[in-house]
Amino acid sequence: MSDPRLTPDPALVTTRRAAQIGVPVADLCRRPHGPRDRQVLFGETVTVLNEASGWAYVQAEKDGYCGHVSQSSLTVPRVATHRVSVPATHVYANADLKTPDLLSLSYGAPVTVTTQTKDFAETAQGHIPRVHLAPIDQIEDDPAKIADLFLGTPYLWGGNSRWGIDCSGLVQAAMLSCGIPCPGDSDQQEATVGKPVSGDYQRNDLLFWKGHVALVVDAETMIHASAHKMAVSYEPIKDAIKRIEAGGDGQVTAHRRPELP
Structure with missing residues (x-):
């Protein structure tokens, strides 16, 4: 069964044209007037697949995520420099x-x-x-350094910007900046980003729980956007593991190591 987040709904596809986001940040919604799944930033390119009643059904170029944005948030595409x-x-x-x-x-x-x-x-x-x-073609080499730029950013479910970000949005921003393909949601990241590893934690490793992801800063510390602090923050890895399990969200489900350029 195809993932509707990444596979356009054939029943909705009536056109195909390129557009760009022309507002600081646009919510990518599950349906018109529906809940936010992710966000797309100013200047990011999308493919418009359908337009009706003030809404556009689009697929984001950066990660293939599909959803609905306000038509007023779209503008003519330009080549980014x-x-x-x-x-x-x-x-x-x-x-x-x-x-x-x-x-x-x-x-x-x-x-x-x-x-x-x-x-x-x-x-x-x-x-x-x-x-x-x-x-635009400058590639960074340290995802944890990029994640640190968001320190203190308020937690926002589905957020992808400095105004509000969630755990997978933080990881995606860090990875994409370093030239590492990265989908938008934590379950997708757990399935595709890096390779499974075990043993000691290394900088830029990813730790996953059900519905959550964090980025390792050093052998004892991670950075993540969490509802626990309602912000991007550092937390000792051992403390986080104990806290999350005690809160009912289970143990670490995966430990993965991205391949840096």
């Missing part, structure tokens, strides 16, 4: 930090830079500080 490389940034009206901020963008958001000055990069949306951007 850079991505936001800090937790969040502002887009200013002019190349001057004292001018009005027009838009806020989260880590990883792709942007199209048209010109650059000493301190700012100009886009169709406005001006972004150059120090907040990296070339």
Whole structure:
């Protein structure tokens, strides 16, 4: 049986065109007006498969996730040249930090830079500080370092941005930044990211529980987005294992090691 998260519903597919997310973050919903499954960021590309009553049925390019977004969140696609490389940034009206901020963008958001000055990069949306951007093809080499950028971010079920993120959203952001293909949900990640290992924990290993995932920082510590702290936080691995089992969510179901570039 196909996974509806990754396989478009044939009954809904009436068209196929490329589009981009034109708002800071858009909810990817299970159905129109339905619950949020995941989110897509400004500048990310989607394939529009159906449009009706103000909603678009789309498939995200970054991970193949299918769902419904508001039609008003879509815009004409542009070729991205850079991505936001800090937790969040502002887009200013002019190349001057004292001018009005027009838009806020989260880590990883792709942007199209048209010109650059000493301190700012100009886009169709406005001006972004150059120090907040990296070339779109720049690959990072340490997922745990990327996860640390989200430290303190509020927990949000299905969240994928600096404004709110969940456990699998945090892992996906970290992995994709390092050139490691990574689906959106923790069960998908447990099935596909890295290889099963046992024994000592190493930096950037992944630990899975039923419905949860954490990223190992060192032999004794992990970072994760959890409802326990309602934020991205560090936690001793041994403490987390005991706490999660005591709370009724069982033991670790998998220990996997991603292959870094």
